[in-house]
Amino acid sequence: EIVLTQSPGTLSLSPGDRATLSCRASQSVNSNYLSWYQQKPGQAPRLLMYVASLRATGTPDRFSGSGSGTDFTLTISRLEPEDFAVYYCQQYGSSPETFGQGTKVEIK
Amino acid sequence: QVQLQESGPGLVKPSETLSLTCTVSGFSVSNDFYWGWIRQSPRKGLEWIASIYHTGATSYNPSLKGRVTMSIDTSTNQFSLNLRSVTAADTAVYFCARVDVVVVVGAGHFDYWGQGALVTVSS
Numbered sequence: 001e002i003v004l005t006q007s008p009g010t011l012s013l014s015p016g017d018r019a020t021l022s023c024r025a026s027q028s029v030n031s032n033y034l035s036w037y038q039q040k041p042g043q044a045p046r047l048l049m050y051v052a053s054l055r056a057t058g059t060p061d062r063f064s065g066s067g068s069g070t071d072f073t074l075t076i077s078r079l080e081p082e083d084f085a086v087y088y089c090q091q092y093g094s095s096p097e098t099f100g101q102g103t104k105v106e107i108k
Numbered sequence: 109q110v111q112l113q114e115s116g117p118g119l120v121k122p123s124e125t126l127s128l129t130c131t132v133s134g135f136s137v138s139n140d141f142y143w144g145w146i147r148q149s150p151r152k153g154l155e156w157i158a159s160i161y162h163t164g165a166t167s168y169n170p171s172l173k174g175r176v177t178m179s180i181d182t183s184t185n186q187f188s189l190n191l192r193s194v195t196a197a198d199t200a201v202y203f204c205a206r207v208d209v210v211v212v213v214g215a216g217h218f219d220y221w222g223q224g225a226l227v228t229v230s231s
Contacts, residue, residue, distance in 0.1 A: 033213065033215070035218075045154070045221060050217045088153075090218075092210060093213060093215070094213060095167065095213065096170065097217075098156070
């Protein structure tokens with residue numbers, strides 16, 4: 001199965017800052033079938049991006065995804081207070097679907 | 109609006125079977141999507157368990173070594189999970205979700221989620 005490694009583990013930033021989150025796969029992700037989720041405490045993950053760069057319904061345009069092959073990035077252009085959360089990547093280019101271990105974006 | 113809600117016992121004894129049901133509202137499980145279970149624990153993070161289509165076609169995570177069975181009931185708009193021979197390692201929050209599957213791959217992303225149900229395995 002494909003192992004996803006996210007970095008950094010924690011990102012300490014201020015509102016208005018730019019956030020860059022990385023997701024690296026142990027092997028190439030078929031057709032860039034990679035998604036990103038946001039999870040807040042006590043809530044289910046929420047789909048933000050799919051096929052690496054497509055925004056899910058309701059995802060603000062300050063979120064953008066990029067990458068291909070084994071290296072993917074989620075960028076938040078200007079952090080809003082509601083963006084402080086944990087972010088997970090997930091690949092579905094091959095079965096079984098697998099998730100990264102998460103990056104926590106915390107207020108500095 | 110698609111909504112999912114998990115239900116089932118919050119406490120299961122070791123070696124017994126964990127059983128959960130997901131009730132879907134606002135969308136028919138007979139439509140062209142898969143339905144799945146994902147769990148989350150501090151030890152293993154997020155882990156896909158299984159998915160099912162309204163025809164009954166299923167896909168299971170090999171890591172669960174044949175302990176898992178999913179079923180679907182289109183008349184009640186529900187789907188279910190059975191996980192046999194549980195141990196403490198199966199303690200987790202269990203989420204049900206709608207799966208947008210890439211058919212040629214047999215895997216997908218999860219676009220709608222239930223709120224999650226904590227299941228503890230303990231005697």
